[in-house]
Amino acid sequence: MSAAQKVVVARDPEVELRESGLTINHAKKTFTSAEGKEVHAIDDVSLAIHKGEFFILLGPSGCGKTTLLRSIAGLESLDAGEIYLGDQRIDPLPPYERPVNTVFQSYALFPHMTVAQNVAFGLEMEKKPKDEIAKTVQEMLDLVHLGEFGGHKPHQMSGGQQQRVALARSLAKRPKVLLLDESLSALDFKLRRQMQVELKRIQRETGITFIFVTHDQEEALSMGDRIAVFSKGRPEQVGTPEQIYNEPANRFVADFIGDINFFDAVKSGDGVITVEGVPFHVKQDISNLPDGAEICAAVRPERIELAAPDDTALQGTVETVVFMGADVRCHVRLSDGTLLLVRISPPFDTSVLYQGATVSVHVEAAHMRVVER
Amino acid sequence: MSNTTNPNIKSDKPPIGNDKTGTIAAETTTVVSKNATASKTSAPKETAWQHWFGSPHEVKPGLLHRAYAVPSIIIGLLFTLGPMCVIVAFSFMSRPDMGGGVKFQFSTDAYEKLLFRHDFFGNRFFDTRYLEVFGTSLWQALLTTVVCVALAFPIALWMSMKSAKTQQILVLLVTIPFWTNLLVRTYAWMLILNENGPINWAANLLGLGKQQLLYTSFASVIGLIYTFLPFAILPMYSALSGFDFRLVEAAYDLGARKLTVMRRVILRAAMPGVMSGVALCFIPAFGSYVQPVLLGGGRVLMVGNLIASQFAEARNWPFGAALSTVILAITLLGAFLATALGGRASRKAGMTL
Numbered sequence: 001m002s003a004a005q006k007v008v009v010a011r012d013p014e015v016e017l018r019e020s021g022l023t024i025n026h027a028k029k030t031f032t033s034a035e036g037k038e039v040h041a042i043d044d045v046s047l048a049i050h051k052g053e054f055f056i057l058l059g060p061s062g063c064g065k066t067t068l069l070r071s072i073a074g075l076e077s078l079d080a081g082e083i084y085l086g087d088q089r090i091d092p093l094p095p096y097e098r099p100v101n102t103v104f105q106s107y108a109l110f111p112h113m114t115v116a117q118n119v120a121f122g123l124e125m126e127k128k129p130k131d132e133i134a135k136t137v138q139e140m141l142d143l144v145h146l147g148e149f150g151g152h153k154p155h156q157m158s159g160g161q162q163q164r165v166a167l168a169r170s171l172a173k174r175p176k177v178l179l180l181d182e183s184l185s186a187l188d189f190k191l192r193r194q195m196q197v198e199l200k201r202i203q204r205e206t207g208i209t210f211i212f213v214t215h216d217q218e219e220a221l222s223m224g225d226r227i228a229v230f231s232k233g234r235p236e237q238v239g240t241p242e243q244i245y246n247e248p249a250n251r252f253v254a255d256f257i258g259d260i261n262f263f264d265a266v267k268s269g270d271g272v273i274t275v276e277g278v279p280f281h282v283k284q285d286i287s288n289l290p291d292g293a294e295i296c297a298a299v300r301p302e303r304i305e306l307a308a309p310d311d312t313a314l315q316g317t318v319e320t321v322v323f324m325g326a327d328v329r330c331h332v333r334l335s336d337g338t339l340l341l342v343r344i345s346p347p348f349d350t351s352v353l354y355q356g357a358t359v360s361v362h363v364e365a366a367h368m369r370v371v372e373r
Numbered sequence: 374m375s376n377t378t379n380p381n382i383k384s385d386k387p388p389i390g391n392d393k394t395g396t397i398a399a400e401t402t403t404v405v406s407k408n409a410t411a412s413k414t415s416a417p418k419e420t421a422w423q424h425w426f427g428s429p430h431e432v433k434p435g436l437l438h439r440a441y442a443v444p445s446i447i448i449g450l451l452f453t454l455g456p457m458c459v460i461v462a463f464s465f466m467s468r469p470d471m472g473g474g475v476k477f478q479f480s481t482d483a484y485e486k487l488l489f490r491h492d493f494f495g496n497r498f499f500d501t502r503y504l505e506v507f508g509t510s511l512w513q514a515l516l517t518t519v520v521c522v523a524l525a526f527p528i529a530l531w532m533s534m535k536s537a538k539t540q541q542i543l544v545l546l547v548t549i550p551f552w553t554n555l556l557v558r559t560y561a562w563m564l565i566l567n568e569n570g571p572i573n574w575a576a577n578l579l580g581l582g583k584q585q586l587l588y589t590s591f592a593s594v595i596g597l598i599y600t601f602l603p604f605a606i607l608p609m610y611s612a613l614s615g616f617d618f619r620l621v622e623a624a625y626d627l628g629a630r631k632l633t634v635m636r637r638v639i640l641r642a643a644m645p646g647v648m649s650g651v652a653l654c655f656i657p658a659f660g661s662y663v664q665p666v667l668l669g670g671g672r673v674l675m676v677g678n679l680i681a682s683q684f685a686e687a688r689n690w691p692f693g694a695a696l697s698t699v700i701l702a703i704t705l706l707g708a709f710l711a712t713a714l715g716g717r718a719s720r721k722a723g724m725t726l
Contacts, residue, residue, distance in 0.1 A: 075622050095625040108623035112641050121637075125628035173627065 022049040022072065022177055022209065027081035029067055041067040042078070043233035049177075049211060050226075054203050057213045058220040059230030060256070065213045068230075069179050072211065073102045085176055096125070101170035105182040107162045109154040115141070115165050116150035122173040140168040143202060160191045164198075171206060180212045184219065196223050217257045221245060229253045245300075247284075251371040254298040261304070261340045263297040264373065273297060273370060276336055278314050280365040289370075296373045301343040303367035306332065306359040308352050313360035316340065321355055328353070332361060457701065464694035473688040483695035503679070507699075510676040513590070513665075514658040517597040518605075521654045522647060524598075525605035529646065530639065532606075533613035540614065547603050547610075559596055559667045566592050566668065588670025596664035601657065605650035612646025613639075648711060656704050676700060 029042040041064045049055045057065040070076040072083060074095030083091040090098050101122070109118050116137050123133045141147050144164035154162055163183065170178055180199075184192045200223055203210045214220055220227050221241040228235040229244060229252075237249040248254035251262070267289050268274040272281055275297055282297075289295065309315060316332040319339070328348060332340045340361065344353070352359060432438050464483050466475040490500035532543045550558060564570055566586040573583050586592055616639070624634045640647075662677035671678070676696060683693030 073626055075626070095622075096628045096630055102623075102626045104619060104623060106617070106619055108617070108619045110620060110623075110638065110641075121624070121629070122627035125633065169627065 021051045023084040025082045028079045040233045052207050054210045054225040056220045056224035056227040058227050063230040064233040065230045069213050074098050099176040101173050101175040102179040103166045103170050103183045107166040115152050119169045119172050140172045144168045177209045259301050261299050265295050265297040267293045282368050283366045286370050296371050298369040298371050299363050301341045304342045305362040309358050310360040316361050318357045460694045460697050464698045475690050483691040506674050506679050514655050517658040518654040520598050521602050521605040529606050529609035532610050547606050590673045593665045593669030593673050596668040597658050601654040604653040608649035609646035612643045616642045
């Protein structure tokens with residue numbers, strides 16, 4: 001973490017917003033599908049994105065995240081709602097008047113122009129002097145490590161390189177907000193990892209607000225300062241990666257991010273839930289739920305511990321044990337039929353952990369999240 | 374390649390597409406080269422036949438040897454270059470004393486006639502009559518081309534933005550005129566444009582009075598535009614149909630306004646099609662025959678009519694051939710200029726000429 005980023009986090013978000021954060025108020029967008037059905041692509045979305053933040057819109061395909069991004073870019077017009085950049089309302093503006101640029105999923109590089117001409121295009125639109133354009137183009141190409149490639153045509157370059165050209169082309173405009181639409185999804189796994197690190201570096205160095213759309217939760221967790229998890233046109237939860245992972249707001253978020261186990265449970269008292277007759281004292285505030293409410297307890301696989309059979313704990317049978325290198329993944333069947341995924345880091349006790357073994361399942365109550373059933 | 378397909382190939386074709394492709398390809402080459410005369414003397418050395426028709430690569434499974442293309446190449450050459458050679462040859466021959474045809478005697482009279490005239494006493498004068506015909510043709514062809522391209526671009530763009538199914542229907546609609554003979558369609562235009570045709574009827578209703586439309590150069594150009602519009606639309610459409618409209622969004626996003634997007638992105642992508650369209654309109658319009666005669670009523674003399682009359686009424690075949698050769702030269706020159714002056718896009722179009 002660089003010092004610059006810490007400063008950004010430390011500043012008052014309200015001040016940031018007034019400076020040039022992006023605010024979305026009650027945005028709505030409805031499409032009519034081919035069958036004549038109305039689809040709420042964006043369903044009353046309100047978001048506040050801070051200045052200099054790496055913000056991620058995460059969700060399954062068709063959840064409206066790309067539509068929202070295109071609305072910010074001006075390529076899609078909202079049915080209702082407003083978008084502000086700082087104090088300036090930008091949603092009525094045409095795309096070419098918004099201080100916002102997009103890196104497209106398909107890169108959308110102009111095939112008849114060289115790499116340098118592509119990067120220069122946006123600057124030529126601003127009628128900048130020629131020598132200044134040339135200087136900025138070189139700076140931007142250097143920033144994405146393509147300084148030598150200015151004379152190449154896009155088709156002569158690899159997917160990863162084209163990706164970086166598209167990035168340089170958008171950054172050259174010095175946008176207040178950079179929008180990235182599934183920008184890494186066309187790259188192979190290794191290149192993707194590299195570009196994730198690269199994007200973080202560029203975002204830190206330029207201090208530009210990044211809004212990044214992805215359906216890949218690992219990508220979201222590893223890159224985002226904050227994440228908005230989308231489903232069916234609205235954000236289910238907005239928070240830091242830690243919050244999203246450790247304190248999912250509801251079942252959808254818990255299920256969408258990473259692996260998770262759900263236990264059927266019942267609220268049995270103040271801060272107490274009962275799973276198969278075993279009480280757990282959860283840390284989460286559940287005072288708003290009535291006693292006897294049927295709920296779910298969500299637990300990450302790495303938060304479960306297995307031990308020798310013990311009458312006071314949950315009982316289960318080990319069904320499979322899979323060695324994964326860094327850890328071991330087991331499936332444990334509880335007596336009520338629930339199948340649990342458990343991830344155990346070495347060292348572990350092989351006398352307890354083998355296929356067909358009866359084990360007791362221990363969960364620290366602090367790591368249990370109560371969500372709706 | 375599965376075993377089940379191989380017998381099928383064997384049954385009606387020479388043995389290719391086998392697993393031992395290399396050896397079989399070599400066999401085919403030797404068999405073919407034995408038929409050629411040169412191979413006996415220098416067996417290991419490459420023969421002329423092998424040089425031109427032998428493949429440097431192994432024949433791939435499922436492909437025929439290159440020699441199989443020879444008959445169609447010969448027929449193709451005969452049908453394309455053959456008539457042109459005859460015309461160029463005829464243009465350098467003399468006129469027989471009587472009737473049509475040519476006398477096999479070298480002469481440049483035909484080309485001289487293009488620029489000079491001899492009076493009764495045998496003095497030579499510079500003669501602009503035929504140059505004027507070329508000028509009229511050039512002007513009419515240019516006008517036709519400009520109007521066709523200007524009309525075709527928006528149509529092609531609009532077509533390329535429709536759904537795949539609609540595009541198929543639209544292409545079909547564009548090609549509908551080709552279903553009927555050009556002469557018949559031109560006669561239809563005569564009906565539309567004549568004194569009692571629908572246009573004059575409407576003009577009369579509006580109080581404009583009857584206009585002489587038919588048998589004017591205007592009618593001739595209308596006919597040319599009508600005829601060649603599809604030839605401008607189709608190549609432009611084909612250039613634009615593969616166009617990635619996300620590039621337009623990218624250009625907007627980078628701050629370009631509509632006109633700039635049109636000029637720097639869309640038109641750029643359509644350029645090969647525009648150049649092909651220009652070529653496909655200009656060249657046939659330059660030598661057009663039907664429209665100037667039927668719609669222009671013979672008042673507009675164009676090169677096509679001049680040539681026709683040389684072969685028919687005037688019975689001066691060498692002169693007709695010389696006129697054709699000049700058109701050929703002008704067209705080739707235009708293609709070379711387009712290639713030399715234009716960028717890569719027009720070079721592609723230059724190749725299609």
